[in-house]
Amino acid sequence: MRxxxxxxxxxxxxxxxxxxxxxxxxxxxxxxxxxxxxLFAPAIVSDNSITQADASDLGEAFRxxxxxxxxxxxxxxxxxxxxxxxxxxPEAIAAAARAEGAAWAALPRLGIDRSRxxxxxxxxxxxxxxxxxxxxFSTFAGIGxxxxxxRSARTAALRASAYRSAASGASPRExxxxxxxxxxxxxxxxxxxxxxxxxxEDAYLGRIAGGRLLLPYxxxxxxxxxxxxxxxxxxxxxxxxxxxxxxxxxxxxxxLQDSERQALSIETGPGRLLGLGLxxxxxxxxxxxxxxxxxxxxxGYDFGAGSFPLFHxxxxxxxxxxxxxxxxxxIRAGISAGCGLLFSFASISxxxxxxxxxxxxxxxxxEIKVSGxxxxxxxxxxxxxxxxxxxxxxxxxxxxxxxxxxSVGMAxxx
Amino acid sequence: MRKVAALVxxxxxxxxxxxxxxxxxxxxxxxxxxxxxxxxxxxxGSGISYLGMTEASSGSTTYxxxxxxxxxxxxxxxxxxxxxxxxxxxxxxxxxxxxxxAVDAKGDYVVAGLAYAPSSLAADSLDAALPGFLASxxxxxxxxxxxxxxxxxxxxxxxxxxxxxxxAAPFQKAFRSDLSSWRLARVLLLDDGSxxxxxxxxxxxxxxLLAAVYPSLAAFAASTESALDASSASRSAVVNIDTNQAGxxxxxxxxxxxxxxxxxVLLSDANGGFxxxxxxxxxxxxxxxxxxxxxxxxxxYFEPSGRYWFLYEKSANKLYKLRTWxxx
Numbered sequence: 001m002r003x004x005x006x007x008x009x010x011x012x013x014x015x016x017x018x019x020x021x022x023x024x025x026x027x028x029x030x031x032x033x034x035x036x037x038x039l040f041a042p043a044i045v046s047d048n049s050i051t052q053a054d055a056s057d058l059g060e061a062f063r064x065x066x067x068x069x070x071x072x073x074x075x076x077x078x079x080x081x082x083x084x085x086x087x088x089x090p091e092a093i094a095a096a097a098r099a100e101g102a103a104w105a106a107l108p109r110l111g112i113d114r115s116r117x118x119x120x121x122x123x124x125x126x127x128x129x130x131x132x133x134x135x136x137f138s139t140f141a142g143i144g145x146x147x148x149x150x151r152s153a154r155t156a157a158l159r160a161s162a163y164r165s166a167a168s169g170a171s172p173r174e175x176x177x178x179x180x181x182x183x184x185x186x187x188x189x190x191x192x193x194x195x196x197x198x199x200x201e202d203a204y205l206g207r208i209a210g211g212r213l214l215l216p217y218x219x220x221x222x223x224x225x226x227x228x229x230x231x232x233x234x235x236x237x238x239x240x241x242x243x244x245x246x247x248x249x250x251x252x253x254x255x256l257q258d259s260e261r262q263a264l265s266i267e268t269g270p271g272r273l274l275g276l277g278l279x280x281x282x283x284x285x286x287x288x289x290x291x292x293x294x295x296x297x298x299x300g301y302d303f304g305a306g307s308f309p310l311f312h313x314x315x316x317x318x319x320x321x322x323x324x325x326x327x328x329x330x331i332r333a334g335i336s337a338g339c340g341l342l343f344s345f346a347s348i349s350x351x352x353x354x355x356x357x358x359x360x361x362x363x364x365x366x367e368i369k370v371s372g373x374x375x376x377x378x379x380x381x382x383x384x385x386x387x388x389x390x391x392x393x394x395x396x397x398x399x400x401x402x403x404x405x406x407s408v409g410m411a412x413x414x
Numbered sequence: 415m416r417k418v419a420a421l422v423x424x425x426x427x428x429x430x431x432x433x434x435x436x437x438x439x440x441x442x443x444x445x446x447x448x449x450x451x452x453x454x455x456x457x458x459g460s461g462i463s464y465l466g467m468t469e470a471s472s473g474s475t476t477y478x479x480x481x482x483x484x485x486x487x488x489x490x491x492x493x494x495x496x497x498x499x500x501x502x503x504x505x506x507x508x509x510x511x512x513x514x515x516a517v518d519a520k521g522d523y524v525v526a527g528l529a530y531a532p533s534s535l536a537a538d539s540l541d542a543a544l545p546g547f548l549a550s551x552x553x554x555x556x557x558x559x560x561x562x563x564x565x566x567x568x569x570x571x572x573x574x575x576x577x578x579x580x581x582a583a584p585f586q587k588a589f590r591s592d593l594s595s596w597r598l599a600r601v602l603l604l605d606d607g608s609x610x611x612x613x614x615x616x617x618x619x620x621x622x623l624l625a626a627v628y629p630s631l632a633a634f635a636a637s638t639e640s641a642l643d644a645s646s647a648s649r650s651a652v653v654n655i656d657t658n659q660a661g662x663x664x665x666x667x668x669x670x671x672x673x674x675x676x677x678x679v680l681l682s683d684a685n686g687g688f689x690x691x692x693x694x695x696x697x698x699x700x701x702x703x704x705x706x707x708x709x710x711x712x713x714x715y716f717e718p719s720g721r722y723w724f725l726y727e728k729s730a731n732k733l734y735k736l737r738t739w740x741x742x
Contacts, residue, residue, distance in 0.1 A: 271440040300439030306737030307446040393441045
């Protein structure tokens with residue numbers, strides 16, 4: 001079962017439990033028999049795809065299954081008086097049960113639609129008509145449904161028994177009777193309970209209004225960890241971690257950061273220390289997929305005898321993506337690919353301007369968040385020169401003795 | 415103490431290596447030394463093979479002679495201005511035995527058996543066959559032709575001609591006696607008029623280069639000692655090399671060039687790259703080196719002056735004039 005489904009059941013159970021607990025506190029201990037249960041006749045809704053007789057047989061079988069299983073669980077099963085409603089609602093059920101001196105009431109329901117049978121068994125607490133336990137299923141409306149009806153009856157009886165035990169104070173679980181208030185400066189941001197690393201879907205809890213959200217009741221044990229996700233369109237989601245405590249709790253969510261839609265960077269690297277590279281990224285998918293255009297201008301100069309600076313102006317373009325870790329992570333990494341238009345200038349006689357073309361089949365980068373929108377970036381790229389006749393870079397991998405180009409720099413999210 | 419010294423040296427080497435890597439141009443490191451560049455693709459045409467380069471000066475004009483093998487099988491010499499790297503009208507064609515590019519005693523360029531006046535570049539035939547290296551003594555009016563024997567020999571043979579190439583006188587000198595036979599690889603005059611001879615001795619695997627520098631052609635001729643003898647040469651260097659690594663035996667000749675500043679030899683690195691090592695004439699100790707490992711397709715030539723060197727990229731037909739790494 002998915003975690004969100006667990007949560008919903010837990011919330012419902014906790015709500016019912018609290019309701020039952022308060023009801024028990026107000027109940028007159030001398031009034032109903034705490035084990036007496038009024039078992040109603042099955043409520044059947046059929047489209048006549050099977051005969052009425054067959055439908056009635058299925059209903060009676062289900063009722064008898066319930067009678068037997070509830071009896072096995074210690075309930076004293078009573079039949080309603082003839083004037084009792086045939087298809088009552090919870091309040092009517094509760095009233096009828098109280099009138100019979102029963103603390104519980106059970107109602108089987110069957111629906112038949114195009115030979116499909118859907119059924120449920122609901123057991124109500126007679127004090128306020130709160131639902132105490134239920135079991136439901138569906139199958140083909142035939143003789144093959146009988147084992148399933150029996151199994152569902154047993155399930156409902158077991159749940160009712162467990163509920164009765166919990167309501168009488170026998171439950172070892174201690175639920176927290178308070179709620180959490182989340183404070184956030186992001187008005188309108190959606191708040192949900194994280195599905196965590198299990199892959200469960202996040203459970204929606206509400207939206208920030210007036211700088212806060214009082215979270216719905218969460219059935220949690222003290223000390224259990226809560227991961228609350230705050231998200232808003234155009235911004236990066238934030239995860240707020242907290243531990244369920246012993247009292248009222250107020251949790252402050254950090255301001256949501258804008259998603260990365262554009263970014264600027266400066267960089268340099270071995271062989272390009274005498275100059276600077278400027279980079280621009282435009283994100284097709286905010287925070288993840290981008291186009292880039294990098295410009296570099298620098299001088300190659302080894303300070304050796306006979307050497308003069310050789311000037312390079314480069315324009316690199318391409319596309320890339322972050323592949324590792326979500327946007328809010330302190331470290332992220334990805335790859336990109338593209339090509340470079342490379343111009344070189346030398347103060348020499350004869351040819352003095354050169355043009356090379358290079359491909360970058362892969363460039364790997366990693367970023368470490370420094371503060372705010374600023375990150376430090378390390379890149380390693382393999383650039384392959386096409387060896388144009390107009391250039392000075394031979395056909396092959398660029399970079400000299402180590403055919404890789406390294407870069408370090410800083411990046412700013414715009 | 416030795417361990418400490420070794421550690422210090424290792425660290426220093428590591429730091430120098432790191433520094434060198436940090437400053438290494440990602441395109442072509444040698445271009446930082448460039449003084450000129452020329453694209454020779456259209457002028458040389460296709461289907462040619464590179465053979466070698468030689469520089470010769472007459473008066474104030476210096477030509478770089480580029481020797482190529484045409485697809486027809488004949489050798490062609492193209493003369494380029496050594497300063498601008500532009501092609502001149504001077505070119506020659508001949509058989510390998512007559513190919514020569516140098517300046518004779520009259521100041522004419524002698525290319526492939528023809529003499530060209532520096533002013534007009536008009537060709538004039540020579541009576542003398544020139545099966546070897548030409549070095550001239552303008553003051554004495556003598557041309558020296560050193561025999562370029564294909565096979566190693568115990569004798570160094572040369573002939574002298576007068577300025578008009580009219581009369582010839584053959585001479586022979588025994589190579590230094592403590593070593594066996596040698597093969598003369600280069601003969602050239604350095605800037606100060608001194609004569610540099612480069613010979614090679616060895617097998618296909620191991621060999622020695624011997625560079626000997628004499629004060630002048632006349633001093634060489636007047637010497638009674640055996641050729642290339644350290645006692646007769648004013649300076650000399652013996653460099654033992656792995657000939658396989660140096661690529662000796664290729665059609666481009668011996669990849670070693672005597673200069674006024676030392677003998678430069680192209681060597682292979684252990685990792686398959688190439689480096690140019692410079693050896694001093696005071697015994698042959700290596701002075702410095704320069705990595706050219708990113709240019710396996712290149713051919714090299716060093717000016718006798720030691721100020722410039724040339725890098726010719728064969729596949730791209732590109733020629734670069736470069737400052738030497740020891741010249742400020």
